[in-house]
Each structure stands twice: as C-alpha cells, then as structure tokens.
Amino acid sequence: MKKILALATIAFLSGTSSLGLAQTDASKPTQADAQDSAKYHSKYKARGNVHSTVLALPFSVIYTGVTQAFAKLELTINYEEQTLGYIEGGRSRGVSGEIIQVWIDPEAKDQYRVEVRNIRLSRMGLLGFAGTKDWSKELLAAINNELAGRPTVAQLQSAVEGNPADIDARRKLIEAQVAGGQLDAAVDTYRALLARFPASHLDRVNLADLLISRGQPDQAIEVLKQAQGADPEVTLQLARIYIIAERGAEAMDLLTPLAQKNTADLKARYQMARAAYLTGDVPTSKANFASVIEQAPQHPFAEQSKLWLRLLETGPIRKPLETKTALSLCEMLIKEKLDLLAQRYLESIVGSASEPERGQATRLLVTIYQSQRQYAAIARLLEPQVEQFKKDRQGELIYFLALSQCGLRNFKPALEYLKAAKKAGYKTPKELENVLKGYQ
Amino acid sequence: MARGCLIITQLVLLASLTATVELAAQESSADIQIENSSNKESLTGSVRLVETKQESEKVFQHDIVSRGVFAVILTLTNQSKDSSYSLQRSNITVRTEFDAQIASLEPQRAYDRLMWKIGSGPAFAEAGIVRAIAEGSRKKKLQKSVLAAAIGANVTLSPGDEIEGALFFVPPKDTKTLRFSTLVVGEIINQKSGERFPLRFPLATQQ
Numbered sequence: 001m002k003k004i005l006a007l008a009t010i011a012f013l014s015g016t017s018s019l020g021l022a023q024t025d026a027s028k029p030t031q032a033d034a035q036d037s038a039k040y041h042s043k044y045k046a047r048g049n050v051h052s053t054v055l056a057l058p059f060s061v062i063y064t065g066v067t068q069a070f071a072k073l074e075l076t077i078n079y080e081e082q083t084l085g086y087i088e089g090g091r092s093r094g095v096s097g098e099i100i101q102v103w104i105d106p107e108a109k110d111q112y113r114v115e116v117r118n119i120r121l122s123r124m125g126l127l128g129f130a131g132t133k134d135w136s137k138e139l140l141a142a143i144n145n146e147l148a149g150r151p152t153v154a155q156l157q158s159a160v161e162g163n164p165a166d167i168d169a170r171r172k173l174i175e176a177q178v179a180g181g182q183l184d185a186a187v188d189t190y191r192a193l194l195a196r197f198p199a200s201h202l203d204r205v206n207l208a209d210l211l212i213s214r215g216q217p218d219q220a221i222e223v224l225k226q227a228q229g230a231d232p233e234v235t236l237q238l239a240r241i242y243i244i245a246e247r248g249a250e251a252m253d254l255l256t257p258l259a260q261k262n263t264a265d266l267k268a269r270y271q272m273a274r275a276a277y278l279t280g281d282v283p284t285s286k287a288n289f290a291s292v293i294e295q296a297p298q299h300p301f302a303e304q305s306k307l308w309l310r311l312l313e314t315g316p317i318r319k320p321l322e323t324k325t326a327l328s329l330c331e332m333l334i335k336e337k338l339d340l341l342a343q344r345y346l347e348s349i350v351g352s353a354s355e356p357e358r359g360q361a362t363r364l365l366v367t368i369y370q371s372q373r374q375y376a377a378i379a380r381l382l383e384p385q386v387e388q389f390k391k392d393r394q395g396e397l398i399y400f401l402a403l404s405q406c407g408l409r410n411f412k413p414a415l416e417y418l419k420a421a422k423k424a425g426y427k428t429p430k431e432l433e434n435v436l437k438g439y440q
Numbered sequence: 441m442a443r444g445c446l447i448i449t450q451l452v453l454l455a456s457l458t459a460t461v462e463l464a465a466q467e468s469s470a471d472i473q474i475e476n477s478s479n480k481e482s483l484t485g486s487v488r489l490v491e492t493k494q495e496s497e498k499v500f501q502h503d504i505v506s507r508g509v510f511a512v513i514l515t516l517t518n519q520s521k522d523s524s525y526s527l528q529r530s531n532i533t534v535r536t537e538f539d540a541q542i543a544s545l546e547p548q549r550a551y552d553r554l555m556w557k558i559g560s561g562p563a564f565a566e567a568g569i570v571r572a573i574a575e576g577s578r579k580k581k582l583q584k585s586v587l588a589a590a591i592g593a594n595v596t597l598s599p600g601d602e603i604e605g606a607l608f609f610v611p612p613k614d615t616k617t618l619r620f621s622t623l624v625v626g627e628i629i630n631q632k633s634g635e636r637f638p639l640r641f642p643l644a645t646q647q
Contacts, residue, residue, distance in 0.1 A: 199635075199636065200636055202626040202636070202638065231638075267537070300537055335538065337540050
C-alpha cells in the first residue's frame with residue numbers, strides 16, 4: 001500500500017501515472033496568493049522565481065499525507081527532463097535547496113487540491129543567476145501540460161473492457177483505484193484479473209498484501225491457497241498469514257514438512273518456532289528457536305530467537321494474555337511485521353491494564369492504527385483520556401489524536417489537539433500547524 | 441559482523457512459469473534453481489549488494505551509502521537460443537527477513553537524494569557561483585556513475601543477451617543491513633510462451 005501511495009504521488013507529476021487529474025486555471029490568482037504570509041514574500045519572489053499553481057487531484061492520497069504529518073506526501077516537479085525539486089516526508093527537499101510548500105484545500109469534498117504555493121528554483125542560480133528569466137510561467141505550463149490527458153479510472157475501466165486480455169490495462173486500473181482509495185473496487189479488479197490470469201504470481205501476492213493491509217487475513221489466505229505450483233516462498237507467506245489470523249495449527253501443518261525437507265531453511269524453522277509458541281507447543285518452539293541460534297548465530301533471526309526464548313521462560317501462552325507478556329509479545333510481533341496480530345492482543349489488554357503498561361499498550365496500538373489509517377479507532381481510544389494525557393503531559397498521544405482528527409476531516413479539533421500536544425511538551429511539526437490554521 | 445560488505449550471490453535459473461522453486465542459500469553464494477520439465481531455456485543471474493562506503497566508491501565513484509542509499513547490482517543473462525525475456529523495474533523489490541517490502545527507488549530520485557545535500561536554504565543559495573561549480577561537478581559525476589548505471593525501466597533480454605544494472609533502495613530506519621534480505625523480481629515474462637514467473641535472489645548467505 002505504501003508503495004502504491006508513494007508511486008501515485010510521485011507519478012502524478014512525473015508522467016508515469018495513469019491517474020485522471022483535473023486542473024484549475026493556474027494563471028488566475030490563487031487562494032495562496034491572497035493568503036501568503038510574510039515569509040513567502042521573500043526576495044526570491046521579487047526576483048520572479050516564486051509562483052503558485054493549483055492542481056486538483058481526484059484522489060485522497062494527498063489528503064492522507066497531511067493526516068500523517070506529511071510523512072507520506074511526495075511531490076516531484078520535473079521540467080525539461082530535470083527534477084527541479086520535490087517534497088519528501090513533508091520536508092522541503094530538492095536539488096540544491098528548492099523550497100516547495102503545499103497547501104491542501106479543506107473545502108474540497110471529493111477532490112483534494114494540492115496547491116504548489118511557492119517554488120524557489122535554485123537552478124536559476126546555476127543558470128544565469130536568479131531573476132534573469134521568469135521560469136515560473138513556463139514551469140506552470142509544463143506542469144499543466146503534463147497533467148492534461150491523463151486517463152481517468154472510468155477510461156481505464158473502458159480500456160479493460162475493450163481489451164480483457166490485456167493484463168497491463170488491468171494493472172493500471174488497479175493502480176488508479178488503489179491510489180484513489182477505491183480499495184473494494186481494486187480488490188474486485190484483482191479478483192477479475194486472477195480469474196482470467198490465475199497463474200499471475202505477482203498479482204496474487206499483491207492482492208494478498210492488499211487484503212492484509214485491510215485487515216482481512218482470512219481472505220488473503222484463500223487467495224494464496226489458490227496459487228499454482230509449489231513455491232516454498234508462497235508457502236512461507238501463507239504460513240505467515242495463518243499466524244496473523246491466529247490459525248497457528250494450519251501454519252504448523254505447512255511449515256513442518258518445509259523445515260523437515262530442508263533443514264537449512266532458516267526462515268521455515270524460525271516461523272515454525274514462532275507458530276509453535278502461538279499454538280502453545282512450548283517444546284517444539286524452544287527446540288526450533290535454539291536450532292536457529294545454533295545454525296545462524298549472526299542472523300537477525302537468532303537475535304529475535306533469544307527474545308522469544310526469554311518469553312518462553314514465562315511458560316506457554318495463555319489467553320487472555322497477561323499484560324506484561326502481551327506487551328513483550330506485541331513488541332516482537334510489530335518488529336516482525338505481524339501488526340494485525342499485535343493489534344488484536346493489544347486491544348484485548350488496553351482497557352484492563354493499569355499504568356504504566358496501559359500507556360505503553362496505548363502507544364503501540366495507536367502506532368498500528370496510524371499505519372493502517374484507522375483514524376476513528378484512534379479517536380475512540382484516545383479522546384476519553386485526553387484530559388488525563390494533558391495532566392500527565394503525554395503530548396505524543398495528544399498529537400496522535402490531532403492527526404486522527406485530520407484523518408476524519410475534523411480540522412478544528414485537530415488544531416486544538418495539536419496545540420494541546422505542544423503545550424504538553426511534544427514537538428509538533430510546524431508545517432502541520434500552519435496548514436491547519438488555514439483550515440479554520 | 442561488519443556492516444555490509446560487498447556480497448556476491450550467484451544464481452542459476454532455469455526459467456518457467458509453473459516452476460518449482462528450490463531455495464538453498466549457503467555461505468557467500470547461493471543457488472536458486474527453478475526447475476521445469478518442459479522448458480530447456482535458461483536465465484542466469486547474479487546480484488551484488490552495495491551497502492558500504494568503500495564498495496559504493498568502488499562501484500559508483502561516489503559514496504551513496506552515507507546518503508542513505510543502498511544499491512543492488514543485478515546481472516541477468518539469457519542463455520536460451522530462441523526465447524526473449526522481459527521485466528519491469530517497478531516489479532523489483534527487496535523483501536527483508538521479516539517480510540517488509542522495500543520498493544526500488546527511481547534512479548532519478550536516487551540521483552536527487554545524492555544531490556540535495558550539497559546545500560540548502562536561502563543562505564546557501566546566495567553563494568551562487570560556488571554552488572554552481574560544486575553542483576555542476578558533482579552533477580556530471582553522478583549522472584555518469586549513478587544514473588547511467590541504473591537498470592532500465594523496461595528490460596528485454598533477447599537470446600544470448602546479458603544486462604547488468606543497478607537498483608537503488610532506501611532501507612527502513614530500523615534496517616541496518618540488507619544482507620539477510622532477498623531481491624524479488626516479481627515477474628519475468630517469457631515473450632515466446634507468455635509465461636510469467638518470479639525470480640528471487642538472496643542478497644547473502646543465511647549465516
């Protein structure tokens with residue numbers, strides 16, 4: 001998902017995307033022009049190398065970037081085959097220091113506008129020095145030309161219907177659907193693709209990944225079970241998803257023959273040890289973790305195996321999980337990218353645990369929700385405790401609450417929580433505060 | 441173990457869609473064999489991980505590692521007599537030992553990453569001439585060594601062809617090495633038969 005998200009945003013100006021983009025007349029004065037704060041009126045503007053444009057994006061990806069404190073927002077400005085600058089991780093980056101600021105229009109309902117407010121083209125310093133040529137109009141024209149003529153999801157859909165044997169057309173449609181947040185539609189398109197191209201390993205694995213990211217491990221299992229051929233890597237993936245789905249016995253059924261067939265297969269052995277722990281089979285788990293350490297002492301699996309063995313000293317896993325055990329277990333599960341399983345365990349303990357374990361569990365759970373964009377879940381979890389967080393100066397948790405409100409498009413409380421987080425000692429990103437102020 | 445030495449992994453691949461894949465990583469080299477009873481064509485490949493300053497300077501004449509970029513040099517040889525194979529760079533990822541997927545960085549983006557730290561901010565921008573000289577020199581060097589070394593977005597291997605190209609990756613914050621990871625070419629297409637199959641290259645030994 002992350003990959004697709006980044007691709008969509010990067011691609012939208014770099015010409016590799018197939019997303020449909022509308023646009024406004026960039027030559028007209030923009031909201032940004034009217035609202036420019038003092039810092040935007042730099043000497044660079046006087047030199048003529050600051051300009052604005054408004055681009056309308058019919059997908060939510062940019063908006064999501066804001067909710068995540070710009071962590072996912074990427075934007076590239078290309079001109080004459082050169083990358084002039086881009087934003088990455090919300091910070092202004094660029095070839096030798098371009099500054100680009102982005103404005104997200106909160107009023108747009110189905111369309112989220114990105115406004116390139118301010119671009120300082122430092123290449124001007126390189127090519128004849130600043131201000132000698134007004135590149136901004138040319139650049140705007142280039143951007144707008146680039147955006148024109150992109151196929152919409154509907155056009156991509158028609159392309160698929162017109163040529164159902166074209167697997168690439170289907171993949172482009174899926175890419176656009178995922179980027180547009182139309183995940184149900186993307187799953188349907190994947191299923192239709194696999195019905196026609198059942199041997200497409202790439203799409204099968206990608207669909208399983210998409211289903212996992214949506215918290216649907218059982219469906220992912222069904223998809224992978226239909227994979228053709230006997231690929232041990234697919235078997236390992238399937239076993240991993242069985243573990244996520246708390247179907248440890250089925251994971252063991254897959255992993256045991258794999259590990260027995262190839263005793264050097266460290267991954268199969270490690271996964272088997274982990275599955276055995278989660279099914280309560282302590283002897284098998286211990287034996288396999290020990291074997292991993294002996295077989296590959298320098299491997300990260302060995303390091304993790306030592307932690308698992310330490311956990312095993314407390315005895316077999318018992319449900320409901322005891323708080324301390326659950327926290328140790330979840331930290332390992334998160335490190336091993338088994339977030340969905342960790343989420344389930346954390347949800348089971350977060351209400352009953354007492355401080356400080358509750359704070360730790362809450363933090364872990366919020367991190368998982370955040371990565372899955374479950375903003376309503378974050379709000380449900382944190383809002384009832386916000387006064388306590390203020391008293392305890394737990395600014396980070398209040399900050400997460402602010403982000404979740406951004407995700408829910410509740411910008412007024414988002415700004416209030418952001419300020420509260422700052423007051424509680426958390427260093428909040430200035431960019432986000434500036435954007436949210438504009439949203440009020 | 442010292443962080444990221446140059447590691448060469450040799451792989452022999454007999455290509456097929458309905459392949460049975462046997463993975464066997466040993467010491468500093470590993471063999472992957474994709475068996476296919478009906479297909480006698482073969483694709484041979486090797487990968488080389490670049491994740492130290494020394495190796496980076498050797499391969500790219502520039503330290504890309506200290507800028508947070510790792511590289512994998514992928515070599516593929518089509519030993520078939522009558523089949524062509526194709527692949528897309530966008531389908532190549534690194535899968536870590538804990539199954540995190542890292543997409544490869546567009547070469548232009550890798551280049552940007554290497555360029556952007558030359559200077560930043562308005563104060564630096566004032567030093568236009570100095571910057572122009574520094575940037576211009578580095579730009580040429582990086583264009584030659586990094587951009588030119590990158591594997592193409594679409595690669596087709598005709599019978600007898602060999603290609604070698606770099607793929608760039610930015611490892612996640614908590615990942616110090618990719619030695620225990622696997623390079624996954626998500627899909628290779630046999631142009632003659634239309635078969636589609638993945639290839640996987642362990643970046644090092646399991647040990």
